[in-house]
Amino acid sequence: MRTKSLRKNKINIITLGCSKNVYDSEVLMGQLLANKISVDHESEKEDANIVVVNTCGFIDNAKEESINAILEQAQRKESGEIDRLYVTGCLSERYKSDLEKDIPDVDQYFGTTDLPKLLKVLDADYKHELLGERLTTTPNHYAYLKISEGCDRPCSFCAIPLMRGKHRSTPIEQLVKEAEYLTKNGIKELILIAQDLTFYGLDIYKKRRLADLLTQLSKVEGVEWIRLHYAFPTGFPEDVLDVIRTNNKICNYIDIPLQHINDDLLKSMKRGASREKIDALIESFRVKVPGIAIRTTLIVGYPGETNERFQELIQWVQDTKFDRLGVFTYSHEENTLAYNLEDDVPDKIKKARAEEIMDLQTHISWELNQDKIGRVFKVLFDRKEGNYFIGRTEFDSPDVDNEVLVRAEDTYIRIGDFANVKIEKVDHFDLYGVVVD
Numbered sequence: 075m076r077t078k079s080l081r082k083n084k085i086n087i088i089t090l091g092c093s094k095n096v097y098d099s100e101v102l103m104g105q106l107l108a109n110k111i112s113v114d115h116e117s118e119k120e121d122a123n124i125v126v127v128n129t130c131g132f133i134d135n136a137k138e139e140s141i142n143a144i145l146e147q148a149q150r151k152e153s154g155e156i157d158r159l160y161v162t163g164c165l166s167e168r169y170k171s172d173l174e175k176d177i178p179d180v181d182q183y184f185g186t187t188d189l190p191k192l193l194k195v196l197d198a199d200y201k202h203e204l205l206g207e208r209l210t211t212t213p214n215h216y217a218y219l220k221i222s223e224g225c226d227r228p229c230s231f232c233a234i235p236l237m238r239g240k241h242r243s244t245p246i247e248q249l250v251k252e253a254e255y256l257t258k259n260g261i262k263e264l265i266l267i268a269q270d271l272t273f274y275g276l277d278i279y280k281k282r283r284l285a286d287l288l289t290q291l292s293k294v295e296g297v298e299w300i301r302l303h304y305a306f307p308t309g310f311p312e313d314v315l316d317v318i319r320t321n322n323k324i325c326n327y328i329d330i331p332l333q334h335i336n337d338d339l340l341k342s343m344k345r346g347a348s349r350e351k352i353d354a355l356i357e358s359f360r361v362k363v364p365g366i367a368i369r370t371t372l373i374v375g376y377p378g379e380t381n382e383r384f385q386e387l388i389q390w391v392q393d394t395k396f397d398r399l400g401v402f403t404y405s406h407e408e409n410t411l412a413y414n415l416e417d418d419v420p421d422k423i424k425k426a427r428a429e430e431i432m433d434l435q436t437h438i439s440w441e442l443n444q445d446k447i448g449r450v451f452k453v454l455f456d457r458k459e460g461n462y463f464i465g466r467t468e469f470d471s472p473d474v475d476n477e478v479l480v481r482a483e484d485t486y487i488r489i490g491d492f493a494n495v496k497i498e499k500v501d502h503f504d505l506y507g508v509v510v511d
Contacts, residue, residue, distance in 0.1 A: 084112040085196060086122035088147070089211070090140045091130025093267050093303070095163055096211060097220045099128045102162075102189065104208035109198035115211045123157045124196070125150070129165035131237055133405035140165045141177075148179040160184065162192055164237040186238055207255055213456055215490035216263035216299075216472065217256050221249055221287065225269035227306060228344045229333075230411035231376065231404065234269055241270065243278050246287050250294060257296030262490065263454060264297060265471065270306045272314075282311040292323040298492070299323065299454065301471060305330040307355055308346035315362040325468040326363055329398075331371035335390040336383040339376055344411065349390075356394060367469035369398035372431065375424030376404045377415035384427055391434055397442060398475050399435045401428045436502050443476070443500035450510060453478045453495045455487050463487040465495075467505075478505045485509045 085106060089099040099115065106113040114122060125147045129140035144161055151159045158181050166173060167185035174183060184192045190200040210217045224239040225232075253264060268274065275283030291300055300323055302314075307330055318324045334340055335349050359366050372391075374384065391399065403424035406417040455465035456472060462479040465487075470476045478495055480487060487493055487509065495507040 082112070083124055083197070084114070084122040085124045085126060086117050086120075087113065087115050087126050087128060088143055089116065089128045090143055091128075091132065091136055091164065093218045093265070094220060094269075095128050095130060097208075097218045097267065098163070098186070098189075100208040100210050100218075102126070102128075102192070103211075104204055105189070105193055105201060106196065106198055107209055108201050108204055108207070109193075111196065111198055113209070115209075120155065124160070125156050125158075126160045126162060126192070126196075129161060129163035131163070131165035131168045131233065133402065133407070135405075137165055144173075144177055144180065148177055151179055160192065160195065162186075162188065164234075167237045168233065210256070210259075210261070212472070213490065214260045215454065215456075216265060217261045218267050219249065219253060219256070219264045219291075220244070220267050221271065222268040222274055226273065227270060227346075228411070230342060230344045230415075231333075231373065231407065233407045233410055236409055238269060241273050241277055243274050243276070243283075245278060246283065246290055249287065250290050253291050253294045253297060257294055260490065262296065262492075263299040263301065264291060265301045265303055267303045269304065271302055271304055272306045272310050282309075284311055285313040285317045288314065288317045288321065288324055292321050297323060299325050299468060301325045301327055301468075303329040303471065307332060307352055310355060312358060312362070315359065318366065319363045326365055327367045327369070327469050327471065328359065329369040329371075329471065333371070333373045334376065334379075334387060336379075336386050339379060339383060342378060342412070342415070343373075343376065353394075367397040369400075369471070369475065370396050371400045371402065373402050373404050374427040374431065375419040375421075377412060377418055379404075379419055379427075388431065388434065391431060392438070395438050395442065396435070397469065398439075398471075399431070400474065401431050403428050439476070440500075440502045443502070443505060446497045446500060446505055448497065450494050450496045451478065451505075451507075452492055453480075453507075454492050455480075455489055457489060458482060463489075465493075476503050476505060478507060480507060480509060 087099045089095050103113050127143050130136040147159050150156050160182055161180050162184040166183045170183045193200050222243045224241045225235050226241040337348050340347055451467040453465040453467055455463050457464050461482050463482055465478045493509045496510045497505045497507040499506045
């Protein structure tokens with residue numbers, strides 16, 4: 075029979091899912107640190123006696139990964155390696171009662187808005203004065219900045235509103251203070267995240283204020299790049315494009331999940347858009363901000379996606395030539411509107427369609443990269459790996475986009491610094507170059 079450890083409490087945070095979960099874990103860690111509680115993020119030392127698993131509940135694969143992480147830590151608790159185990163985040167918000175029944179070894183489950191309650195059981199006080207002060211887990215030169223929480227969009231396939239609630243914007247002045255704190259600690263790139271960036275401000279200012287927010291953030295000393303993630307196409311505030319074009323601190327980059335292009339499926343998905351409107355928006359991006367890199371995400375295998383409708387999507391991807399693209403296979407999520415539809419595309423076909431689109435995008439990326447040979451780009455260097463320093467241009471986000479590789483034997487580059495790099499050769503997703511003056 076195991077006995078409770080007598081060692082001083084140390085907490086390890088394990089984060090699953092998207093950048094918004096990373097941000098939430100960073101806030102939790104900042105609060106714990108302010109309470110003088112020892113905390114680490116995904117430590118390999120296994121020296122913590124308390125573990126908090128921050129879960130994702132977005133789609134089946136993410137849920138399975140979160141459950142496996144909980145079970146692994148529950149086993150460690152059972153064997154006496156840790157004393158206490160807590161679970162928070164989206165999966166816990168959505169399936170709390172089921173999890174309590176199925177995995178009772180967890181000491182307590184918390185939802186996405188239960189930070190003060192979680193801190194209490196961790197013997198910490200919630201400190202309201204910690205405006206933007208968090209313990210970042212990203213490299214020291216870039217950080218995520220969550221500008222709003224929740225979502226008011228009615229997308230039929232999405233369970234995020236069930237887990238994150240209604241849209242709630244963070245006031246501009248609060249975000250500016252958070253940005254100031256980050257830059258004082260060496261952050262050069264802010265990556266703006268939300269369930270829907272383009273809805274920003276409607277709830278507290280009664281109008282869209284994303285363009286104003288970008289302008290104010292760009293004035294923060296130390297900010298060199300600001301990047302936009304997760305914009306929604308319907309009702310896109312086009313004054314944002316003017317800011318991107320005229321403000322050199324705003325990256326010529328936008329992440330705008332479009333999901334599909336067939337009108338019938340877009341209507342069933344309740345996206346509030348049509349092929350005509352989407353094509354017009356993309357054209358507007360490219361005309362108003364020449365050279366902008368557009369990243370999108372698609373869903374394949376949604377109910378009713380016949381082979382004909384899929385071929386329409388394939389041809390559209392070929393014709394549109396997105397700079398960056400990712401694909402999800404449709405996940406039949408309970409309590410969503412699409413759950414009432416028949417999940418009529420077999421998993422095998424979903425996966426084959428996803429692979430077909432990514433094969434096409436790989437070819438498109440290779441073609442687009444050919445035009446970069448001989449050009450010089452400003453590059454922010456993220457890490458050294460093997461014989462290369464590895465960085466990104468303003469057209470690339472961490473972890474998901476192209477990377478620039480410079481041979482370490484040719485030059486020394488300090489991680490977190492910018493350098494001008496001339497591209498000498500390319501492949502499908504990587505650019506190889508040399509530093510130039």
